[in-house]
Amino acid sequence: MRTSKELYTFVILCCSSLYAFSQSDTSHTLRSVEVKAVHLETLSSRAAMPVTVINRKTLEMMGSRRLDEVMREQTGIAIVNDVSAGSRAIGMQLQGFSSDYILILIDGQPMIGRNAGNFDLSRITVSDIERIEIVKGASSSLFGSEALGGVVNIITRQHIDAAQGQAIVRYGSQQTQDLTLEGETPFADKRGTLNLSGNFYHTDGYNVNSFLSKGATAPPYNSYSLQGRMRYQLNEQHSLHIAGRWALRNSINESVYSSSQVANTTRDVLHENDMNAAVVWQANLHKGWQLKSQYYLTRYSTTQDVSTGKSNQLSSNDFTQYYHRFEEQVQYVASNQLSFAGGVGGNMEVMDGNDLKSEYAYLQGDWKVTERLSSRLGVRYDHSDFYGGRLNPSAGLKFSLTEKLSLTAAFGTGYKTPDFQKRYQVFTNPQAGYTVLGVEEVATQIAAMQAAGLISEVRPVAKDISAALKPEMAVSYNVGISYTPVQKIRIDVNGFYNQLHNFINTVQIATRTNFQPVYSYINLDRSFTGGVEAGITTHVIKGLDVSAGYQLLYAKDRGVMEAIREGTYPYNKIRDNKTGDTRASKVSDYIGLENRSRHMLNLRVFYEYAPWGISATFRANYKSRSGYDDANNNRFLDTYDTFIDAYCLVYASVEKKFCKGHLAVQVTADNLMNYTDMLMPGQPGRILMAGLKWRMFKQ
Amino acid sequence: MAITITNMYKRTQWQCLAFIVLLAVACKKDDNNVTKLNYEDGVSTVIYDLAGDTEASVADGVEGKEKRPFRSFYFKLSTKLQSWDSSHTFKQSNNWDLAFTDIYNALVYVNNGSAEGPGKGGSGKGMIIAVDSAYSKVTTAPDEAAFEKANLRFAGWDGYPQPYNTGWYFYSLNTHLAIPIKNRTFIIRTADGKYGKLELINVYQGNPPAVTDLFWPAPYFTFRYFIQEDGSHNLKTP
Numbered sequence: 053m054r055t056s057k058e059l060y061t062f063v064i065l066c067c068s069s070l071y072a073f074s075q076s077d078t079s080h081t082l083r084s085v086e087v088k089a090v091h092l093e094t095l096s097s098r099a100a101m102p103v104t105v106i107n108r109k110t111l112e113m114m115g116s117r118r119l120d121e122v123m124r125e126q127t128g129i130a131i132v133n134d135v136s137a138g139s140r141a142i143g144m145q146l147q148g149f150s151s152d153y154i155l156i157l158i159d160g161q162p163m164i165g166r167n168a169g170n171f172d173l174s175r176i177t178v179s180d181i182e183r184i185e186i187v188k189g190a191s192s193s194l195f196g197s198e199a200l201g202g203v204v205n206i207i208t209r210q211h212i213d214a215a216q217g218q219a220i221v222r223y224g225s226q227q228t229q230d231l232t233l234e235g236e237t238p239f240a241d242k243r244g245t246l247n248l249s250g251n252f253y254h255t256d257g258y259n260v261n262s263f264l265s266k267g268a269t270a271p272p273y274n275s276y277s278l279q280g281r282m283r284y285q286l287n288e289q290h291s292l293h294i295a296g297r298w299a300l301r302n303s304i305n306e307s308v309y310s311s312s313q314v315a316n317t318t319r320d321v322l323h324e325n326d327m328n329a330a331v332v333w334q335a336n337l338h339k340g341w342q343l344k345s346q347y348y349l350t351r352y353s354t355t356q357d358v359s360t361g362k363s364n365q366l367s368s369n370d371f372t373q374y375y376h377r378f379e380e381q382v383q384y385v386a387s388n389q390l391s392f393a394g395g396v397g398g399n400m401e402v403m404d405g406n407d408l409k410s411e412y413a414y415l416q417g418d419w420k421v422t423e424r425l426s427s428r429l430g431v432r433y434d435h436s437d438f439y440g441g442r443l444n445p446s447a448g449l450k451f452s453l454t455e456k457l458s459l460t461a462a463f464g465t466g467y468k469t470p471d472f473q474k475r476y477q478v479f480t481n482p483q484a485g486y487t488v489l490g491v492e493e494v495a496t497q498i499a500a501m502q503a504a505g506l507i508s509e510v511r512p513v514a515k516d517i518s519a520a521l522k523p524e525m526a527v528s529y530n531v532g533i534s535y536t537p538v539q540k541i542r543i544d545v546n547g548f549y550n551q552l553h554n555f556i557n558t559v560q561i562a563t564r565t566n567f568q569p570v571y572s573y574i575n576l577d578r579s580f581t582g583g584v585e586a587g588i589t590t591h592v593i594k595g596l597d598v599s600a601g602y603q604l605l606y607a608k609d610r611g612v613m614e615a616i617r618e619g620t621y622p623y624n625k626i627r628d629n630k631t632g633d634t635r636a637s638k639v640s641d642y643i644g645l646e647n648r649s650r651h652m653l654n655l656r657v658f659y660e661y662a663p664w665g666i667s668a669t670f671r672a673n674y675k676s677r678s679g680y681d682d683a684n685n686n687r688f689l690d691t692y693d694t695f696i697d698a699y700c701l702v703y704a705s706v707e708k709k710f711c712k713g714h715l716a717v718q719v720t721a722d723n724l725m726n727y728t729d730m731l732m733p734g735q736p737g738r739i740l741m742a743g744l745k746w747r748m749f750k751q
Numbered sequence: 752m753a754i755t756i757t758n759m760y761k762r763t764q765w766q767c768l769a770f771i772v773l774l775a776v777a778c779k780k781d782d783n784n785v786t787k788l789n790y791e792d793g794v795s796t797v798i799y800d801l802a803g804d805t806e807a808s809v810a811d812g813v814e815g816k817e818k819r820p821f822r823s824f825y826f827k828l829s830t831k832l833q834s835w836d837s838s839h840t841f842k843q844s845n846n847w848d849l850a851f852t853d854i855y856n857a858l859v860y861v862n863n864g865s866a867e868g869p870g871k872g873g874s875g876k877g878m879i880i881a882v883d884s885a886y887s888k889v890t891t892a893p894d895e896a897a898f899e900k901a902n903l904r905f906a907g908w909d910g911y912p913q914p915y916n917t918g919w920y921f922y923s924l925n926t927h928l929a930i931p932i933k934n935r936t937f938i939i940r941t942a943d944g945k946y947g948k949l950e951l952i953n954v955y956q957g958n959p960p961a962v963t964d965l966f967w968p969a970p971y972f973t974f975r976y977f978i979q980e981d982g983s984h985n986l987k988t989p
Contacts, residue, residue: 133963135928135962135964136926136927136965137965138965261963263956263957263959269963307964309967310957311800311956311957311971312799314802314956314968316956316968318966318968320966558924566853566854567853567854567907567911567912621914622910627883629934630934631884632885633883646925681923681926681928681961682923682925683933685921685930685932694961730960730961730963731961733963
């Protein structure tokens with residue numbers, strides 16, 4: 053019954069969009085007010101690996117509020133919960149790489165603050181974003197450590213021509229409120245520009261767990277953010293930019309589990325404080341030389357406490373992290389065929405009394421060899437006090453066979469130094485009871501625990517732990533074809549393969565007298581992710597963009613494959629949980645890493661009919677089933693384990709502009725079919741929103 | 752040219768829309784994937800959410816919560832009585848059949864007076880063996896000799912501390928949660944020497960099909976059992 057209702061909604065939507073298509077044939081020319089597309093020279097746009105760009109207009113048409121909402125609709129990206137790190141651990145996965153390996157940048161500078169490696173993108177508002185660039189694949193040659201699996205560069209609004217202001221009010225399901233106020237103006241005869249914006253966001257969260265009588269699986273929160281930017285042209289050569297961002301998030305989530313007259317309350321409180329500031333001095337010197345000197349500071353602090361209704365504390369996770377960076381960048385345009393960008397810099401990271409210094413230098417050249425062949429070569433050297441030096445090269449080639457067909461090939465390496473946690477952590481999980489020790493704590497902690505009579509067995513592998521952890525390494529390859537059969541229709545097909553070496557994994561080093569394991573970290577397995585990404589974009593009819601994207605993904609751990617091949621316990625067996633029968637396992641039984649869908653598909657229809665000031669979007673996202681957890685105790689994902697079912701989420705939005713573009717009314721529907729799954733705690737059901745935008749500008 | 756492109760394009764458009772509809776039909780809502788199983792068969796006893804020692808903590812430095820070993824509790828199958836009495840007299844009596852011990856009370860012993868365990872030195876005749884089969888398909892208890900040979904003494908973490916220690920749950924290395932093993936049934940002998948079968952179903956409150964929260968309340972036991980009161984080996988249930 054439900055399905056038929058949904059089907060009707062669909063038919064209606066389809067009909068209305070078809071009606072819209074037929075309308076577009078008789079187009080008038082009326083000026084539409086939209087944000088001017090500006091060309092920004094950014095580092096990520098110079099990456100050898102493929103770059104996806106989401107522009108302001110797309111963001112506005114989608115009506116998304118938070119960054120995670122935008123990202124989850126992109127090809128090859130998934131937002132997944134990390135259940136092992138608590139209900140607030142949620143991160144973005146790119147080409148099968150987990151959030152740990154994806155670097156998040158704001159105007160080219162790294163953002164910090166992760167929960168067990170997961171960067172929760174919902175702490176960033178979309179309101180101030182000019183565009184988003186996504187680099188897929190290892191790109192440490194430009195961005196350094198952490199950019200092992202990819203980079204998301206958030207570019208805030210930079211170019212200001214005229215004074216204007218904007219107020220946005222949105223309200224909808226789950227008491228969601230999104231308020232934005234922003235203003236920008238040139239000053240001093242357009243020598244300077246100033247931009248200020250503020251945003252408030254509230255959500256009641258969303259619950260998809262039917263065992264909860266109260267509370268939410270996607271936690272409720274209030275978020276406040278303030279951003280400001282100033283740019284001043286000192287003279288013809290020199291200009292100064294100052295940018296700052298401050299964001300605060302508070303969240304209280306009280307969950308009540310009720311069953312058979314038992315009610316248990318858990319209270320989870322989070323305070324999060326996030327600050328970024330940058331000062332950039334830019335000099336355009338003679339003959340194509342440009343110099344950029346910058347200082348960047350970011351601070352992130354969080355306190356998170358989980359307690360039961362009996363005021364028992366279950367876990368607390370409090371830390372403050374600082375990150376400083378000085379960088380001197382040089383750009384040189386030698387000719388139309390040849391340009392260079394290079395830089396040197398230093399970072400200092402401080403977290404709860406531990407600090408880590410590192411220095412780096414990079415150089416990249418773009419060379420248009422012939423009309424048909426262009427190349428891009430880059431190299432970066434990073435040096436950290438603790439991990440020593442490392443060189444990361446990257447290379448990209450583009451060859452145009454014909455006007456319609458071009459081929460690309462790219463190669464890059466990435467590396468990631470182990471974080472503080474993996475070195476210094478001493479943690480016992482109060483629920484499961486296991487202990488995790490950072491590698492530098494192993495010797496002393498094990499000795500202390502043995503002295504206290506808490507250890508029943510120390511495994512031989514514990515001796516190997518004392519050796520320093522090696523940084524994780526990735527090598528990425530990408531080959532692609534871009535084909536334009538007719539004007540305004542483009543087909544891209546990319547094959548990618550990422551090899552991860554020295555993958556840091558937990559390993560059991562000892563057993564406590566209470567049977568619980570003690571873990572530490574070791575460079576153990578080699579994983580890989582590989583697949584194909586394909587996309588088609590079309591804009592034949594004026595105002596209408598139809599596009600589709602697909603990703604095929606294989607992500608596996610070679611260590612698991614080897615263990616199965618060698619018959620190592622417990623990988624050597626596979627139990628059919630339906631019959632209870634157990635047999636020997638084969639490598640082909642291994643499906644891959646958890647939480648990764650083999651097939652991901654998205655379809656988007658964006659339509660704008662300028663004469664009426666109407667725009668609408670319709671998006672559908674499909675993900676095939678993905679593994680949730682082991683169910684038959686062999687530590688690898690096979691067909692008898694627990695899976696998140698295949699699903700598809702549908703999004704739609706409609707906007708109408710009034711008063712010569714000053715006023716706009718927008719209605720959005722996220723997850724229109726209200727699809728939820730208990731195994732995806734962070735994915736909310738249907739969210740309907742209505743919004744009002746008022747723009748002030750001179751005609 | 753323009754017309755051909757437009758026509759071709761419109762056709763593509765139709766195909767796209769048909770595709771979206773197909774996708775939408777394919778994605779029906781499935782009520783949170785929660786399938787609540789019915790364990791009642793008319794003759795077996797089903798225990799829901801029997802609270803274990805929910806006040807204990809295994810972690811160091813957890814404020815407000817007592818860091819101490821989990822207090823064991825004892826369960827008499829025929830009377831459905833839970834007891835926290837850990838005196839020697841009680842432990843060595845036949846007033847219990849199952850002892851829920853250790854971490855999360857999930858290490859389950861039978862009451863046996865002549866083997867290592869809480870009932871040692873008492874008069875209990877308890878034994879336990881595992882069968883990888885659905886509960887309803889386990890219809891007879893083996894003879895004495897076979898029972899003695901396969902006796903596990905306890906059922907806890909599967910494959911731990913040794914691979915041959917068959918258990919009823921395991922810890923996932925991925926989520927660090929306890930996961931019960933489906934369609935594994937234990938054939939038991941009670942303290943009094945009667946045969947029966949036991950299915951330990953879950954340690955988490957409400958018996959969820961999968962646990963999605965690290966702080967899901969535990970230990971709350973869901974289990975079912977059938978005891979053949981006539982003393983025979985017949986364990987048939989509907």
